[in-house]
Amino acid sequence: MTVEERAPIEERQRHADRGLDPNNPLRVVAPSTTFETVSEQISSIVLTRKVPLFWWCAFGFGVFLLIWFIIAITWLLAKGVGIWGIEIPNAWGFAITNFVWWIGIGHAGTLISAFLLLLRQTWRNSINRFAEAMTIFAVMCAGMFPLFHLGRAWIFYWILPYPNTMTAQPNFRSPLVWDVFAVSTYFTISLLFWYLGMVPDLATLRDRATSRFKKGVYGIMSFGWRGASHHWKYHQSACLLLAGLATPLVLSVHTVVSFDFTIAILPGWHSTIFPPYFVAGAIYSGFAMVLALCIPIRAVYGLHNLITVRHLNNCAKLMLATGLVLAYTYAIEPFTSWYGGSEFELALVHNRAVGPQAWAYWLVILLNVVIPQALWFYKVRTRPVPLFLVSCVVLVGMWVERYMIIVVSLGRDFLPSSWANFVATFWDNATLYGSVGLFITLFMLFVRYLPMISMAEVRELLPFSRPGGGTEK
Amino acid sequence: MTDASTYGMVAEFDDPTALVEAARRIKQEGYRHLEAYTPYPIEDLHEIIHVNNRVPLICLIGGLLGAATAWSMEYYIAAIDYPINVGGRPLYSWPAFIPILFELTVLFAGCFCFFGTLALCGFPRPHFPLFSLPQFAEATSSRMFLCIDKADPIYDSELTAKFLNELGPIGVWEVHDE
Secondary structure (H helix, E strand, O other), X not given: OOOOOOOOHHHHXXXXXXXXXXXXXXXXXXXXXXXXXXXXXXXXXXXXOOOOHHHHHHHHHHHHHHHHHHHHHHHHHHHOHHHOOOOOOOOOHHHHHHHHHHHHHHHHHHHHHHHHHHOOOHHHOOOHHHHHHHHHHHHHHHHHHHHHHOOOHHHHHHHOOOOOOOOOOOOOOOHHHHHHHHHHHHHHHHHHHHHHHHHHHHHHHHHHOOOHHHHHHHHHHOOOOOOEHHHHHHHHHHHHHHHHHHHHHHHHHHHHHHHHHHOOOOOOOOOOOHHHHHXXXXXXXXXXXXXXXXXXXXXXXXXXXXOOHHHHHHHHHHHHHHHHHHHHHHHHHHHHHHHHOOHHHHHHHHHHHHOOOHHHHHHHHHHHXXXXXXXXXXXXXXXXXXXXXXXXXXXXXXXXXXHHHHHHHHOOOOOHHXXXXXXXXXXXXXXXXXXXXXXXXXXXXXXXXXXXXXXXXXXXOOOOOOOOOOOOO | OOOOOEEEEXXXXXXXXXXXXXXXXXXXXOOOOEEEEOOOOOHHHHHHOOOOOOHHHHHHHHHHHHHHHHHHHHHHHHHHHOOOOOOOOOOOOHHHHHHHHHHHHHHHHHHHHHHHHHHHHOOOOOOOHHHHOHHHHXXXXXXXXXXXXXXXXXXXXXXXXXXHHOOOOOEEEEEEOO
């Protein structure tokens, strides 16, 4: 189809995304943005602008916690996993709770970058880069926990299939082996997708850098990108294909994580609702993390013209929707226990609600179901401060939910003689907060040294980006 | 003058409408070695400058290879190399093999897609003749360029420059590969 054969501009605009209308209060990009201002605004954060005090504070805080993480892991490797509160029957404790929490957080990043790309949602363009970065760092944090929970982390590679002198091989019928493949594939694909999308922006940084050193570094990182039209063709095609691959991948990863639980016969775990339940929870916590990151960064770096009220509103709506799916599963769990009539399942429901760790159950209901109902209100969804607070509440709530699923269920299996309550130790907490430090440190380095908003994709949204007027998408 | 070091003739634009119109005029004029450099993808250009896109094929080959690798690895290990007899249940329990089959399919397809794209683009290629033009640094920010390669049969330093100047560019330059 040639340019003339396309529908006239008015026709096109009528069918176009309302978010691209500059008069719409819920628009994707502020009206005064041009190619030059986008390039300058984003690349100056990395290249020329003075590093804000906020960055130093956040980075310092991250490094402080990261040092604790390193101390905790060193002590763990020296003494063994006994320094954590785990024992039989509570063999999983904080480690797997943290793993599931972190990997869930990553999922919203892939959802924004891949799933919304396939659906041609223009509002994803300005937040997909750092949502994807969040995914990568969250998966890195997640990967630490099963690794160190092995006890002898230095022989982790025994779980991989390779010819060895022990003549032993992994059992491919085990969800734990599936998990290794799922998480490592997820990390690799996320990294490739993120990097490929960043190549044109790295070239922009190369061309705008003033020092020879920066030019060299960004030059190497951008492979010599020059924006040739056939390069764009390959690039767009590859991004679309990677998005198509990442979308089912993200569902498969948390499904496989939930299989770690459901394939066991433990009451509270052995349930067919787990895969959708886990995926919904993952996306819920992930959107909470996206908002908790983008609200302060938007304010500090003055990105209100690119991360608009529309972005906040849309993320909040998706959070509300996935939160309601989660609320439904909370309701259906006791129902299936009652309907199924298994005394062990009924005992679990009873134990959760009034047992020794009932605080976890009621906290989950409060933080994940009751408080987020505030998102029904437009004023909460579009105001940064209340939205930030709700997001933090959901992040904590989702951690407590994973704790409840793992610890409360493991502590009460079929034999009362083997029951025990989990008590977290100082080192449990040090590793949890330390992993938050690792995440903050990596994220702050990303904000400082890489383009955190996709300049190329924002340019496509500008009203004069398409030949003959209108936007490219 | 056209000499051995000439790479081609470049015209600079700041507006996608003028760029696409100019590209079409250049094609109509009979030039074949035309390339556009833009700071974001412009779909209309792909209708003028045709590209044989082999990325999907490479990705498909990667996916099939991944699936074949996963299935043969799982079959070999679970049924031949390290059989685990659990109450006489079948060794080739294929439904349990599906998750890893899926993951490796995606992994191989994704890696083929990424590295295939780099290979098709000819990356990494840190040096390119156009980089010697100072204005070309704007090609990744706000300006758009059209370049007619010297290899074009009807390329002529003076006539091509004159023709490009008629298309309303900001400037026209002959680029030399230094």
